[in-house]
Amino acid sequence: MYFLKIVIAFLILSSLSYAELLSVQVKHTFLRDKPSFLGKPILKLDYANQVENTKLQNGWHLVKSLKSGTVGWVHDSALSDKAIVLNSSQKVSTTSVSQSEVLMAGKGFNKQVESEYTKGKDNLNFSAVNKLESMKPQSINELSRFAKNGKLSI
């Protein structure tokens, strides 16, 4: 009987957290009109933006942007169940069970630590790293053409 209660409690909590809030854990991502990278981007989402999760399908969440109310699909890897705040004065919605933990963006190993680490070192090549990061990524159309020509999936 107790075991049954525990299982029921677990299932209720699981279902509650499923319709809860998620945060963007990457610098930028897009809300798309289909659960695929081929889907049309309909809204740009930035780090720490919060979205309301509706359902999960093959690694894609159907979500609603808390900021604009726009509905679309975001890949699971771009989202965290932890609330992320950009600064200590920022208010975030943390009503959900799944977002009971709040992370502060930029805390710990950050830009300031990186700058301190580089001081006096001549065995690091950050300009090459910055150059790599500034390279324009392939457009989804280019990738799609490349995949199609080589009989590959996207």
Next chain:
Amino acid sequence: MKTTLMVSAFLLLFVTGCKELKLSEIDFNNITAEDIQKGISFGQRVYDASKDLTPEQEYYIGRSVAASVLAKYKVYDNKGLNNYINTVGTLLTLNSEKPEIFGGYHFAVLDSSEVNAFATPGGFIFITKGMLKLCKNEDELAAVLAHEISHVQLRHGISSIKDSRWTAIGTLLATSATKKYGTQELASLTESFEDSIGDIVNTLVVNGYSREYEMQADQYALNILNKTGYVDFSMVSMLNTMQSVLKNDKRGFGATHPQASERIESINSLIKQPSAVVNKTRTKRFQLYYKYV
């Protein structure tokens, strides 16, 4: 019965939250405290302090590891070839479990004849001209890149930070309340950061990952290759090539990776397309760039 007890303990950990579980407040009837304690011990054992690192922090670690690699090796100055590598690599990531990471994936060819490939935390992936030269077609190139992507996604770089560092790192991350640090806090964080970078660079460039990690990455890579549509046997053919070329080469890949024969043995039964025949269009476009290597 035993299974039921353990499942109950496991569920209890979820329902009550690990930190708030008080054994005295729970009437278990059929569950002994010993069973619950086993569940708790199991939970504590599988808790990994490295999980406290956010993707953002992992990205900053990766930037510094990449800066260290790029001080030793130059990026090969060929835009077309680097674009091609980025296209193949990005396509593989889109078919993987983690297509989106904090700063995105970045692929580059290193101007070195040494046979090697590296992946830093945070998604910087490098392949040397020497390694590229060994690839016979796009599928073999994809096998090398998929293996490196796997190291990123399995967080092998972060796992190579010595266990002894995590207590200090964990304390620093838990106690620092802001993202702008004072002198003392900054000095402590920077010291931990530097030690962590040192551990990862040492693993990537000098010692290599454990056999276990290499084999994990090979197996994980097969899934990425299959989902993308590349011939997974290309992983075996690439390892065979490396085996014959690196027989006596103790530099780079030869020094940091286990014997190819061992790796082939661990993936042989998982190969879904046991044929070396690859798509002609893919091979043709590979050859267009191969001439620059």
